[in-house]
Amino acid sequence: MANILIVDDSPTELYQLKAMLEKHGHSVLTAENGADGVALCRAEHPDAVLMDIVMPGLNGFQATRQLSKGNDTSHIPVVIVTTKDQETDRVWGMRQGAKDYLTKPIREETLLKTLGNVLETESA
Numbered sequence: 352m353a354n355i356l357i358v359d360d361s362p363t364e365l366y367q368l369k370a371m372l373e374k375h376g377h378s379v380l381t382a383e384n385g386a387d388g389v390a391l392c393r394a395e396h397p398d399a400v401l402m403d404i405v406m407p408g409l410n411g412f413q414a415t416r417q418l419s420k421g422n423d424t425s426h427i428p429v430v431i432v433t434t435k436d437q438e439t440d441r442v443w444g445m446r447q448g449a450k451d452y453l454t455k456p457i458r459e460e461t462l463l464k465t466l467g468n469v470l471e472t473e474s475a
Contacts, residue, residue, distance in 0.1 A: 352376035358388030385409030419448020
């Protein structure tokens with residue numbers, strides 16, 4: 352299965368997303384802010400990243416932009432996972448290079464389907 356990086360400053364969200372993914376055989380890395388997420392992504396090259404937006408320091412939009420524009424990370428799909436559900440946020444997130452945009456709370460089936468789609472697209 353895939354190696355997924357979750358970047359979220361909420362311990363509860365990290366726990367819930369990690370549990371969902373591990374239950375389905377994925378391995379999971381976690382980071383609690385955007386800067387650590389970018390650094391970990393560059394070091395570990397996960398198959399995909401789940402990125403929160405509202406975090407201290409480097410926010411999810413900024414981190415997504417860095418990853419999608421980076422020579423060593425642009426091939427890694429980023430899925431934004433956030434409570435921000437305005438259409439302008441969704442459009443902005445996609446313009447930063449995200450492959451998809453999900454709003455919390457996330458249903459397990461939706462998360463797995465979205466991950467499957469972005470992983471399939473990247474390997475094609």
